[in-house]
Amino acid sequence: MNKEELKIEIENLQIQDDFSDFINYISTNNVKLTAQANHIGPKDCFAINNLLYHKQAVKHNKLKHPKYHAIWLFFQLGLTSGLLEIDDQKSSNYLKVNEEKFSYFMSFNKVEKYLMLLETLWVKCCLENLNPDGRGPDFQENLNDFFESLEESLPNKNEPNNLFYSHYNDVIIQLPFFGWWDYSLKKDTTYYDIVEEVDISLLGEFFIKKLKAERPLLFWNKHSRINKSYLFETTFMMFQYERTDLSEEDINKLLDRVSKESFLDVFTDNFEEGILDKKNFYSSNTQDNNYIFKVALTKKIWRKIKISSLATFEDLHIAIMQAFNFDNDHLYAFFLSGTVYKGDSLKDPRREEAPFADEVEIKEADLQNGDKIAYLFDYIAGWQFLLKLEEIETNTTPLSKPQIVDTKGEAPEQYPDWEE
Template sequence: MEDLFASINLTLNQELPSITESQQALFTQLSIDENQPGTILRDFQSLIDFIQPKGVEVSSVNHLLPLKVLSELNLQLSHPIDTKLKRPVQKSYPYINGLYLLLRSSGIVQIKSQGRKQFLVLDEAVLESWSRLNFTERYFTLLEAWLIWGNNEILGERQDTWNNLFKCIQFWARIPDQGLKFAKYDDQQILGYYPGLHNIALLELFGLLSIQQAKAQEGKGWRINSVERLPLGDAMFRLLFPVGIIGKFEEEINISFGQLQPQFQPFFPEWQNNLILPKQGFTDGIYIFKVSVAKSWRRIAIPAKRELSWLASTILDAFDFDYDHLYEFSYKDRFGRTCTIAHPYTESPPFADQVRIGDLPLELGTSMTYLYDFGDNWKFHVQLEDIQPTDNKIKKAKILEIHGDAPRQYWSEDDDWNEDE
């Protein structure tokens, strides 16, 4: 098995590996339900039930689960872990962290603002689509949500260069037939970096890997004694090896499910339907933004049909900045990924003069960052406060309120420096 995955540097002329007859038989004989091949479906449903009916308050920045619910949720899962950390956070519970990744990347949940608080709530339309899927369809939906669409940025970490499929294929190649053993806690630290403890946990939940846990040490987190490949994991990654190595989905932006159906449906004919996500449409109206920088802020109204470049210019006018530099807007989409829309003179689309305000997938209370001047890096906090009915009297952007003196855009050595600005 190690020889198969060691040949990462494949050329186009080399023949890609194919699964063996015994692995084909393993697939065709596999019956997927809530408890096999792993407990992923049962544990995922436990997390859905935990969120219902009103949602769960999450952190304001990365929208992660709070400390007060982690211990309770941990005990409800099939593989509760023992941790001796004094103040554990979400990533201290790799099974919860992995399941949270699937919740966000599947689109079954979304973040809603209630005043200054942020809540993780179920999307009823997506949940209805999920309820119509059979066990096999749910299993492969979550597999795609993990291996193709799951990004560490959802977990409050840096955006990944490679998707989880590529990382897991590389990790799989490093597991010898006798498994990996970790005599002491420090030996397992490498797993936290690559492929990540949440990926290790998900490998077990999907029935691909066997994990032997050990008793946690005082002041330490999850203790792994050993990991061992399972036959289903060998078959799965052999089948997905060509897809993962060529990075087929690395450039995909729009999330849709059924990407791996051509590979798996011949062995799982019951996979007929896929999770349906709502399409982002245009929302008309007058958008009210509160734009803040330093100790000053401005309230701006702009029609939905105006391009984002209009908002960019209005922000500069509101704070008496010139137009001499490039900029970009960035925001988190419903899946927790950072999306950017840049100045028309930059190289990578989408561009601000091609995206209308009403096309932005923003919920009330959510924010964007307007980064102006890539040298001085002025960061404006742009919060959507309201969407009011269309008003024919407002045909372009309008500054409604001004609070505080605008910071000085340029400084010279002769100016007095004020750190508050």
């Protein structure tokens, strides 16, 4: 596929317009999230679905958010990119748009929009969130394995293999909107959609080969790097098998490449000059900065902590303990999804299972302004804090130790006297 053909293929896709229409709906409507799951409500989903080119055939307006495949994908991409934010008002949570970021996104051409969405998916997104019901195989591992299997089987990619396709059912159904494949479903299923056949497009062939060779998922996805998934070939039941196809030197070279290159650098030569003028939607946090986190126990009790990007999450944990006058005498965990017990977690070093908080620098999490992290301290008492990155101070000397820069409310007693 030459440069002009690739450009035309991408410009003919509808994912860019569908995503823009989705964000614009949120911008122009008061979208309230469901109380328990923080999902878009059924009536709003029904209205959004009718706006999309990739609309699903639905019979009523009571279908829940995770059942709308395109809307679920766009919701995750919007939150991950910072285009969408959850506004926690007094009684309910609402979805709002970061208008400045949306305006910048809308200034992109269709190729730039497409690659921005691809970078969000491939590099920034916690891929487990794309599995709407949380069941079944690991979504990230399945996406990686699916690409490996398809690349190996090209060009005999369209031969029906129901067992093969059913294993990657969630990946196939959640990600057709990038134009990599079309699929058909079995007609005799009642409760769940089951893939019967997949047809890989020319665009799919290009990106499957390109991403596998130049941007391997387990190295480029930030959540995979934090979990060090690249060290393992596969997971069976609860057992992980260390990979044997790459030496330690090979792994370090790949990680070094991730640290030095932009995800989009590899696509520059595939387009004529000027097509990717606005290719960098995301600011680079590779330099040493200071971060300011708002650490909230409740809406009326919070502390703002300034800390170096070179500090570890263990250092951040200790800073939170000191800010709230808690004793550091229980286990803790940080959840990068922003929700306790969901997605990736950085664990207390006293736990047996990695990744450990004292081995991950804050800058390795590749955070952007507005990103939220859930912090759980003391699994029995269940102290839950919500961290929001409010500011990244650039061109400044990293702090040698954290600072408390603002406070509100009196910290509660860690061990209240229940007899009083």
